[in-house]
Amino acid sequence: MTRLNIVLLLAVVASAMYLVRTQYESRLLYTELDRAVAEARRLETEHERLQVEKRAQATPLRVEQLARARLQMRTATPAITQYVSDPLPASEGKP
Structure with missing residues (x-):
């Protein structure tokens, strides 16, 4: 009978230690989760x-x-616009 009591006592102590460890890990994970949510x-x-x-x-x-100040750009006007035309007529340039 005392052997059975010793085995049961060891089982209770082992389960209590496992429970404490599990609760500690749970608290650590909850703290980590809270930090992650805050981040x-x-x-x-x-x-x-x-x-x-x-x-x-x-x-x-x-x-x-910024274009005017840093890049010294100005607004395009007809006076400074140069138009480029195609040197070949449309019918000659395409097969």
Whole structure:
């Protein structure tokens, strides 16, 4: 009878140790999940901020100002436009 009690006691202690270990791992995983969710939230906020900034940078007025200031471009007018014509008539150039 004492042998059976010792075996049962060892089984209870082993299962208790397994339960404690499982709970500890569960808490670690929950903490890791919480951190991952917070990081995902932070990245989503950063993405939205960058999208707004990108839209603000790509406005036509801003692009035109940058083209004039940095690239020294100017608006095309008929006075500075050069037209190029095809030297061959349409019927001669194509088989």
